[in-house]
Amino acid sequence: MGRNTRKRRTPLATKVVAGAAALAVGGGGLVWANFYASAHEENPAHNRTRSAAAQVATIDCPDVGQQISDVPDRARGEVDGELATMDSQITEAYKRLATTRRAQAGDSRYVQNAILGPLKDRRKAIIDRIQLEINRAGGQADDNLDGLAQCQGQPAEQPQDGDGQDNGDGQNDGDGQNGDGQGQDDGQNQDDNGNGVAGPVADDFIDINDVEPNSRNSQNGLAANGDGGSTGTFTTDCGVNENDLFNSDNLIAAPGVDNGAHHVHDYVGNQDNDAFSSDEDLANADTSCQNQGDKSTYYWPVLRLQDGTEEFDANDLGGGADGNVGRILKPAQAELKFVGNQQSDVVAMPKFLRIITGDAKSFTNGDANANSSWSCTGFEDRQVTDKYPLCPEGSQVVRTSNFQSCWDGQNIDSANHRDHMAFVQQDGSCANGFQAIPQLQVRLVYDIPTPTIENGSVQNPYAVDSFPEQLHKPITDHNDFINVMDEDLMNEVVDCINSGEDCQ
Structure with a gap:
């Protein structure tokens, strides 16, 4: 199989690609690849996923894009680019969540302090830019968007009711007991489906x-x-x-x-x-x-x-x-x-x-x-x-x-x-x-x-x-x-x- 590789970089794309590229070059791609290899070296004949859904945590962020309705046409490209950057931030935060299990087990505030807190700050900066871009283009940005910056940690259960704006501290008791906080090594003893037990289960x-x-x-x-x-x-x-x-x-x-x-x-x-x-x-x-x-x-x-x-x-x-x-x-x-x-x-x-x-x-x-x-x-x-x-x-x-x-x-x-x-x-x-x-x-x-x-x-x-x-x-x-x-x-x-x- 092949892939459509025709790309025409634009200034808007450049800043968005940078975040994703940093994830890959910084080890994101290698982390997933090593999860994949280690799982199948242990058990090449079968491919198993854990059924204990609560052992798999994820990041639950309010969807800012769905809350924005009044964006002038000339600001839409910039706003779409900012929203894509937010998606890349969530991907990077999820990677960190998936590769620091032992650190989470040893520190009940690790997820909040090391992952969710910094993620909130980065999302807040993007929301501020979105508001500025909308206002500059003649629109009226919603001042309440700041309330969407906070993300939560969630156990991998069934879909959440509501919009993800939970008031908890993002901790998942009992979650992340299988890792060592050292990134790639976290997957070495997992009999998973090759992607860091990220589903399906x-x-x-x-x-x-x-x-x-x-x-x-x-x-x-x-x-x-x-x-x-x-x-x-x-x-x-x-x-x-x-x-x-x-x-x-x-x-x-x-x-x-x-x-x-x-x-x-x-x-x-x-x-x-x-x-x-x-x-x-x-x-x-x-x-x-x-x-x-x-x-x-x-x-x-x-x-x-x-x-x-x-x-x-x-x-x-x-x-x-x-x-x-x-x-x-x-x-x-x-x-x-x-x-x-x-x-x-x-x-x-x-x-x-x-x-x-x-x-x-x-x-x-x-x-x-x-x-x-x-x-x-x-x-x-x-x-x-x-x-x-x-x-x-x-x-x-x-x-x-x-x-x-x-x-x-x-x-x-x-x-x-x-x-x-x-x-x-x-x-x-x-x-x-x-x-x-x-x-x-x-x-x-x-x-x-x-x-x-x-x-x-x-x-x-x-x-x-x-x-x-x-x-x-x-x-x-x-x-x-x-x-x-x-x-x-x-x-x-x-x-x-x-x-x-x-x-x-």
């Missing part, structure tokens, strides 16, 4: 037979189409990333920032998808879609089988240097379908409309924006958001994302990359004057050997790539889309859906 998996049919309790991601309104469909075939286009950028949330995602994405459709791609680049790019009028970009975090494979990015940022290890699994099928609305006709999407569905930080942010849906072929009436399914023999793993399909009618993006879009209401209609657009539904099917759980440990688990502190939790799954259909094709999509036809 046995509790992250569930037998699909134990999932109740039709029990998914989140309104997020409801299928917008139904028996009324606009009932047609339009399917676009863009392949399964046969061109091996991978990178750890995020063109929507972190434009101009190398490794803005801290995890690797699969890309289908548009073939010019790095952090430095302009709308003009996207419009002029090649596409993997059979219909050459569809140059849209469709991307999602890769799945990996943590079986000891040293992937091409084992020492790279976004890959092993950010705790994402193992063999990348391409989907056997990638079905991209646009559907209508239960209550009304749909209108055309504007060109370059950006939509993020799901939340890559749901484990610490809480599930307000979570939109992961996991299942197995033959069992797709059973959907689960916070577990990876264990599928029976002959059944394949399915990831489904039903995107927001209510548009504000004006903006192709928003400061927090969410406010310009909304999910349909329970009755299928759009609220607050939003307009119904074609709903993108992405269904990814994978051939994955079913992990086995023995004595509370999972062998050869699979997991979605994630920010390191999110511990590869299934609820952090997400999906991204930029509309780059030409006008004629978009009109065809709308006509097919509104007339009740099934087109491709």
Whole structure:
């Protein structure tokens, strides 16, 4: 496998890359690589993760980006860059947390004094710069953002309710008993999955037979189409990333920032998808879609089988240097379908409309924006958001994302990359004057050997790539889309859906 390496450095990117590069050069990449090697030297035949979730601590930081809504257009690039720097700070702090276990065990204030306290100071400096940039551009920065600087230490349990603004001191009693505070040496005696016991763990998996049919309790991601309104469909075939286009950028949330995602994405459709791609680049790019009028970009975090494979990015940022290890699994099928609305006709999407569905930080942010849906072929009436399914023999793993399909009618993006879009209401209609657009539904099917759980440990688990502190939790799954259909094709999509036809 290969990686998209085209990079065009910009002044904005330079300062953001510096923090991530310092992490790698300073030993971050080596720490992850040594965890990986030591685990499999001990037990090359199997790949186990600890089931005692409380033994694995993570860092829970309020998501500043989700709290910012009033950012003038001319300040958005700078603000996005500052937010990406905050993500790099969390990654560095998590690395320190994962490699100082013995020091934590010997000093009850170590986490607060050596990790969380300095992290708060660095975050406060960035928040101050964000406020200044917003005000300089003519906006009105929220004076309450300072309250988001403090992060907490959390045991690796299920997603936290609320926004991560806990009042505790960040200590996790009993956590970190396995280390020696010497960084790389901390992984030498761990029978883990190669990334410093950063997940997944046995509790992250569930037998699909134990999932109740039709029990998914989140309104997020409801299928917008139904028996009324606009009932047609339009399917676009863009392949399964046969061109091996991978990178750890995020063109929507972190434009101009190398490794803005801290995890690797699969890309289908548009073939010019790095952090430095302009709308003009996207419009002029090649596409993997059979219909050459569809140059849209469709991307999602890769799945990996943590079986000891040293992937091409084992020492790279976004890959092993950010705790994402193992063999990348391409989907056997990638079905991209646009559907209508239960209550009304749909209108055309504007060109370059950006939509993020799901939340890559749901484990610490809480599930307000979570939109992961996991299942197995033959069992797709059973959907689960916070577990990876264990599928029976002959059944394949399915990831489904039903995107927001209510548009504000004006903006192709928003400061927090969410406010310009909304999910349909329970009755299928759009609220607050939003307009119904074609709903993108992405269904990814994978051939994955079913992990086995023995004595509370999972062998050869699979997991979605994630920010390191999110511990590869299934609820952090997400999906991204930029509309780059030409006008004629978009009109065809709308006509097919509104007339009740099934087109491709």
